[in-house]
Amino acid sequence: MTVLTDPRLKALVFLLAALISRPAVADGKTCNLPNFNTTTQGRVQELKPFSLPCFSNYNGQPVASNRAACASIQRDYFNPWARTDGANGYMNSQDEMCSSEPHNQCLLDNSNPANSTAYTNTTCRQGDLPSHYLEIQRVEDVIEAFKYAHCSGTKLSIKNSGHDYLGRSSGKDTLALWTRNLRSTNYSPDFVPSGCSARHNAITVGSGINFDEAYAFAEKNNVTLIGGYAPTVGVSGGWVQGGGHSILSPVYGLGIDRVVEYKIVTPDGHYRIANECQNPDLFWALRGGGGGTFGVVMESTHRVEPQIRLVAASIKFPQSPTNVLPFLDIVVNHTLQWAAEGWGGHITGNTLVNVSPLLSVSEAKKSLSEVVAYAESQGGSAVVEEFPSWYPFYEKYVTSGAVGVGVTHFVGTRLVPKAVFETAEGRQNLMGFFALLLEQGQSPYIPVVGPVLYDYLEGSTSATPAWRSAVWETGVGASWAWNATLKERKEKISIMKDMTALFARITPRSGAYASEASPFTVDWREAWWGDNYEELVSIKNKYDPFDLLSCWKCVGWTEGQSDSSCFSAFV
Numbered sequence: 001m002t003v004l005t006d007p008r009l010k011a012l013v014f015l016l017a018a019l020i021s022r023p024a025v026a027d028g029k030t031c032n033l034p035n036f037n038t039t040t041q042g043r044v045q046e047l048k049p050f051s052l053p054c055f056s057n058y059n060g061q062p063v064a065s066n067r068a069a070c071a072s073i074q075r076d077y078f079n080p081w082a083r084t085d086g087a088n089g090y091m092n093s094q095d096e097m098c099s100s101e102p103h104n105q106c107l108l109d110n111s112n113p114a115n116s117t118a119y120t121n122t123t124c125r126q127g128d129l130p131s132h133y134l135e136i137q138r139v140e141d142v143i144e145a146f147k148y149a150h151c152s153g154t155k156l157s158i159k160n161s162g163h164d165y166l167g168r169s170s171g172k173d174t175l176a177l178w179t180r181n182l183r184s185t186n187y188s189p190d191f192v193p194s195g196c197s198a199r200h201n202a203i204t205v206g207s208g209i210n211f212d213e214a215y216a217f218a219e220k221n222n223v224t225l226i227g228g229y230a231p232t233v234g235v236s237g238g239w240v241q242g243g244g245h246s247i248l249s250p251v252y253g254l255g256i257d258r259v260v261e262y263k264i265v266t267p268d269g270h271y272r273i274a275n276e277c278q279n280p281d282l283f284w285a286l287r288g289g290g291g292g293t294f295g296v297v298m299e300s301t302h303r304v305e306p307q308i309r310l311v312a313a314s315i316k317f318p319q320s321p322t323n324v325l326p327f328l329d330i331v332v333n334h335t336l337q338w339a340a341e342g343w344g345g346h347i348t349g350n351t352l353v354n355v356s357p358l359l360s361v362s363e364a365k366k367s368l369s370e371v372v373a374y375a376e377s378q379g380g381s382a383v384v385e386e387f388p389s390w391y392p393f394y395e396k397y398v399t400s401g402a403v404g405v406g407v408t409h410f411v412g413t414r415l416v417p418k419a420v421f422e423t424a425e426g427r428q429n430l431m432g433f434f435a436l437l438l439e440q441g442q443s444p445y446i447p448v449v450g451p452v453l454y455d456y457l458e459g460s461t462s463a464t465p466a467w468r469s470a471v472w473e474t475g476v477g478a479s480w481a482w483n484a485t486l487k488e489r490k491e492k493i494s495i496m497k498d499m500t501a502l503f504a505r506i507t508p509r510s511g512a513y514a515s516e517a518s519p520f521t522v523d524w525r526e527a528w529w530g531d532n533y534e535e536l537v538s539i540k541n542k543y544d545p546f547d548l549l550s551c552w553k554c555v556g557w558t559e560g561q562s563d564s565s566c567f568s569a570f571v
Contacts, residue, residue: 031151033132039144040134047133047176049096049106050088051077055124058106070119077113078406083162084210084232087133087178090162091232091405093482095170097127099408099489100569107482110407118482128167128566130157133176142265142296145177149267149548156548158292160234161210165411166519167566168238168292168551177296179237182206183213184299187221191301193261195277200260204301207236212399219391223304226252229346229447230402236262236300238291242515243463245449245473247344248308248390251357253454256287256461258303266295267544285539285555288463288532290514293554294543307389308357311364313345314397315352315372317380319443324349327378328434328444330371335421339452339471341367346401347446349438350380353397354448361386408482410493412500412518413475415466415510418452429506436502437476440495446474462532466511473513475503486569493520493570520570524553 037044052058053069076082083089090096097105106124109115134145149156159169160179170176184206191202203225205214212231218224226246228239244255252258261275262283272295274283285294317323331347338354341363345354352371356364364384365372372382387393403409420426434444450470458468478496480489500518504510504527512521514528525533533555540556550557552565559571 031148033152036144036148036152040141043135043137043141044132044175045087045135047088047130049124049126049129050083050086050090051106051108051119052124054108054119055106055122056119057123059125060123065119074108074113077108077110078404080161080230080232080402080405083405085180087135087159087176087180088129090164090170091403092165093406093408094128094410094566095162095164095167096129097408098125098172098566099128100486100566102484102486102489104566105482110482113406126172128170128172130171130174130176133159133178135181136177136179136296137181139265139271139298142177142298143269143271145175146265146267146269146548149175150546155550157551158237158296158549160208160237161232163230163233164238165409165516166552168290168554171551172566179206179296179298180208182208182298185209185214185217187217187223187304191260193275193277193301194273196275200301200303201305202260202301203304204261204299205235206299207234207297209235211235215391215394218304219307219389222307224248224306224308224390225302225304226255226258228255229398231399232402235302236297238515240300240302241286241289241291241293241297243288243467243513245447245513247346247355247447247449248357249449249451249454250339250344251342251453252305253451253456254461254463254467255302256463257451257454257456259287259300260303261301262286263298263300264295265298267546267548271298281539282543284460284462285536287461289529289536289539289555292551293540293549293556295549310355310357310387310390310393311359311361311384312355312387312393312397313352313364313368313372313382313384315368315375315380315382317350317375317378319350320378323378324438324443325431325435327371327374329431330374331446332421332427332430334371335448335471336418338367338448339418339450342453343367344448347444347448349434349443353401355393408479410478410496410519411475411516412477412496412503412521413447413473413516414500414503414507414512415450415464415470416472416474416507417466417469417510418471419469420507421471426506433503433506437499440499442476444474445477446472449473462529462536463514464511464528464530465532466509466530467513470510473516475512475518476500490570496520497570519552519567521553528553529555 053066056065105127109118157171157174186204190199240255342356342358476499478492536555
């Protein structure tokens with residue numbers, strides 16, 4: 001038997017196979033949008049910007065503003081629930097605006113949404129939003145959407161809650177497949193993936209379920225779901241398909257380590273089950289290859305733990321120009337010890353909120369004694385306490401500490417491996433980077449989420465292998481005001497690009513979490529997937545032979561596709 005090794009030849013074979021086996025595409029009549037809408041029971045709708053009711057001009061045409069609706073939007077502008085429950089709600093403004101075209105947006109003043117300057121005598125434009133959306137209710141909706149995309153040439157995007165830093169769940173001129181209302185939940189203490197024999201203690205969720213809903217469901221069933229740190233992050237989407245870190249990941253692994261099955265509609269028009277026993281290549285790709293790439297996940301199943309007793313530490317102190325670096329020096333020099341003790345959490349320039357399922361309260365106090373003493377010497381406070389399960393910790397700390405929404409928020413993170421902390425030079429380089437951040441008016445933000453104690457099966461997932469030696473994820477960010485000029489935007493991105501490149505130099509042979517990386521990473525294929533990239537491209541070509549799903553620097557994306565992108569000005 002001949003073994004195909006050339007990726008281009010394999011892609012051609014996959015394409016020919018798909019042409020033979022794919023179901024018949026829609027006829028010419030259904031390439032018409034109204035007719036396609038009829039096949040989906042009228043659920044194809046225009047997608048209009050979140051803030052449109054405040055404006056009296058939309059895409060150059062006069063419209064009637066709605067004072068009552070505008071007041072409601074102003075009140076809820078920073079409310080993630082108001083955004084997650086609408087097809088037009090995105091958490092970060094770069095997903096709505098066309099960042100390369102300052103006047104192509106429909107935003108309120110993010111410092112004061114009541115400021116009428118933002119919408120008086122101003123045109124609300126579509127920005128980077130899809131032109132239409134389809135509310136997905138069943139598998140057949142997705143199959144029909146792929147048929148329509150193939151015969152009409154329309155590109156597709158996939159959106160649940162709109163937690164996205166790279167604009168992958170939006171995209172101008174696309175048809176958005178909106179999955180938020182797929183909200184089934186099921187708990188099985190002995191779940192068996194289809195075609196397999198192994199049993200798992202597992203929770204299955206529809207792709208519209210977010211972590212707030214999933215955590216409450218897990219608590220009700222006396223189990224622990226390892227998941228994200230923001231209530232409205234979706235369980236089945238880009239989080240788990242891209243990697244999925246948690247503050248419990250140091251002990252229990254990443255989201256991609258814990259998912260045991262996906263049910264997915266692939267762009268070739270088939271509804272598939274992907275697990276270790278059925279479509280294992282697709283299962284591998286979905287465990288790290290990124291959301292919006294290989295199909296529309298309808299539901300996912302995740303291994304859960306029994307209820308976990310946690311010890312948690314909350315340390316904070318008033319920040320001054322001189323007291324951040326000494327705090328971070330203590331953190332850096334204790335990181336390897338804390339990693340061995342199972343600590344995970346989030347650290348900034350003057351706060352630490354960490355948890356460990358491995359320590360008692362007395363052990364935790366001893367572990368953190370130096371950093372506690374420092375915080376208290378700066379007029380701060382420290383609380384070390386025990387929680388009987390994840391959910392009460394979540395209610396106390398996560399719901400109040402989630403990242404803000406309704407703002408422009410680019411991130412440029414990098415995974416920091418254990419090797420950096422093992423040498424004096426590596427620790428010194430980290431401290432130098434933090435000093436530079438502070439000089440530029442930025443505060444360090446350190447998710448302690450590396451799966452350092454998890455027993456990983458090598459090669460079982462497709463995200464960057466750099467995850468397996470990482471202790472931290474950290475880096476830089478960029479933001480700008482709602483009315484920033486293109487020059488101001490370019491300056492912000494230029495600084496972020498320079499700082500990200502510097503951080504990459506002091507974390508050699510590492511990589512980045514694709515869901516939270518700089519969209520302007522030059523060596524993105526290597527940084528986000530490493531040696532897994534070419535195999536991911538082959539699998540992408542197999543299940544999406546006509547490239548119906550395409551997003552910014554997703555698997556299979558090419559630089560030539562940036563010409564019409566809303567990030568093109570920054571490349």
